[in-house]
Amino acid sequence: MDILQSQQSPAAGWAASATQPKSALASADFETFLKMLTVQMQNQDPMNPIDSADYAVQLATFSGVEQAVRTNQLLESLQTQFGVMGMAQLAGWVGQQARSGAPVYLDGEAIAISTNSHPVADRVVLVVKDAQGRLVAREDLAPSNDLYLWPGRDPAGAPLPVGNYSLALESYRGADLLASARAEHYAPIQEVRGGPEGVKIVLRGGIEVAATEVTALRAP
Incomplete structure (x- = not known):
């Protein structure tokens, strides 16, 4: 009898996986393995018995898989705990203003960039695109370490519609483009959320950014 064959159908295995906790499944799998090993020993060819070393290899292999499953369960538990701890530590960020390269939510207020x-670079160009990726504005700026209050207007000076926009800074020296990168800006933090991908910061307009991408905080 082949020890690697399962007596359960795939559908039955999937149903069990969906309804039983992983610890219970690991225990059930181990019991099934021992039963199958016993059957294999009972039905072996007496003239050509299975080498005891083969049994040792099978036991060692299953033990390694079982340990890997338990290790993954422990890591998942630690990840959940770290996520909760991270949210607790970041709770004080709510109400502050975070600087990041996330898209901006424009609603008539100037954006601190x-x-x-x-x-x-001797020249910087602010490139503005709407939520569909269409270019809506380009504005020349002087290189500086100061913040620029972008009024959210198109080239004709008319206010841009309310919505989400992506901002980028293109650095030039003469006519040569040196670099292009997302423009960082300040936006108020409204919420802190945890999830499978880690702690997220929710900015005005529902824009989400990973906590690790926040480069600065300031009071409102």
């Missing part, structure tokens, strides 16, 4: 550019 960091104009950090390439060190040797």
